[in-house]
Amino acid sequence: xxxxxRPLSYSLGVEVCGVDTSRNMSEQEFGxxxxxFLEHGILLLRNQKLTREQHIEFSRRFGELDNHDALPRDxxxxxxxxxxxxxxxxxxxxxxxxxxxxxxxxxxxxxxxVPSLGSLLxxxxxxxxxxxxxxxxxxxxxxxxxxxxxxLIADLHGIHQSGTRKIANDExxxxxxxxxxxxxxxxxxxxxxxxxxxxxKALYIGEKVNRFDGMxxxxxxxxxxxxxxxxxxxxxxxxxxxxxxxxxxxxNRCTMHCALGDFDETQLRHLERTTVLGTPSGYVARAA
Ligand code: OGA
Ligand code: MN
Numbered sequence: 599x600x601x602x603x604r605p606l607s608y609s610l611g612v613e614v615c616g617v618d619t620s621r622n623m624s625e626q627e628f629g630x631x632x633x634x635f636l637e638h639g640i641l642l643l644r645n646q647k648l649t650r651e652q653h654i655e656f657s658r659r660f661g662e663l664d665n666h667d668a669l670p671r672d673x674x675x676x677x678x679x680x681x682x683x684x685x686x687x688x689x690x691x692x693x694x695x696x697x698x699x700x701x702x703x704x705x706x707x708x709x710x711x712v713p714s715l716g717s718l719l720x721x722x723x724x725x726x727x728x729x730x731x732x733x734x735x736x737x738x739x740x741x742x743x744x745x746x747x748x749x750l751i752a753d754l755h756g757i758h759q760s761g762t763r764k765i766a767n768d769e770x771x772x773x774x775x776x777x778x779x780x781x782x783x784x785x786x787x788x789x790x791x792x793x794x795x796x797x798x799k800a801l802y803i804g805e806k807v808n809r810f811d812g813m814x815x816x817x818x819x820x821x822x823x824x825x826x827x828x829x830x831x832x833x834x835x836x837x838x839x840x841x842x843x844x845x846x847x848x849x850n851r852c853t854m855h856c857a858l859g860d861f862d863e864t865q866l867r868h869l870e871r872t873t874v875l876g877t878p879s880g881y882v883a884r885a886a
Pocket of ligand 1: 706855856
């Protein structure tokens with residue numbers, strides 16, 4: 599049976615209608631879902647009332663899951679495969695560690711040597727308004743560059759740093775950024791990546807990149823800023839408004855995303871993510 603797909607935006611994403619991810623679907627049915635994932639970059643599945651185990655089970659169909667050793671503070675205490683994305687304060691009343699997760703354009707785990715294949719983010723609670731997530735199509739962004747720019751960036755490597763931007767500019771935020779740097783030394787990744795399954799070239803850049811390998815920050819910044827601005831032009835972007843029981847699956851090899859802080863922080867926003875391991879990419883960066 600052919601899947602029912604509804605486009606989410608001009609440049610990427612489809613809603614997969616009428617699928618229940620809590621049941622053990624056939625190889626053939628999952629194969630269709632995986633083909634749609636490769637073709638459209640983003641899948642939205644609505645009204646998926648899953649237990650945590652079922653979220654993990656469905657995610658495993660995409661590949662082996664990350665145990666989030668690179669982000670130990672954010673994983674679920676009982677389920678290392680689940681990464682918490684929540685602003686719910688801790689039991690002692692202190693702020694959540696993942697309150698500002700994803701508030702910059704990025705591709706998951708780009709700051710490690712095994713960047714993620716894809717992520718499956720499940721919404722439990724969304725604020726009444728705002729708290730949306732933006733996604734952009736990095737194939738389209740690459741294709742739209744001039745031949746001159748494609749040539750210029752062909753052999754560049756961007757240095758990806760986890761926790762670069764101290765969005766929580768308080769004591770905890772600063773301490774956390776330092777800890778992240780210790781656990782995850784900066785990694786150089788190609789600025790143009792060939793998708794291992796589709797063979798297509800995609801831009802691989804974002805706001806975690808602070809310089810190009812072999813260049814200073816000052817030299818690199820104008821081009822990084824340009825590429826980020828280019829890659830997030832409206833025509834390449836889908837904006838997702840979360841509803842409880844949504845699952846959004848994205849391909850980290852050809853899309854990037856950004857969490858918006860456009861909501862009342864006293865309102866609960868709680869999501870949980872599984873992260874599918876990708877193929878090795880990049881190298882540990884030399885000091886500047
Ligand atoms: C993530 C992420 C964005 C959001 O879970 O990887 O970046 O909007 N989340 O919560
Ligand atoms: Mn993310």
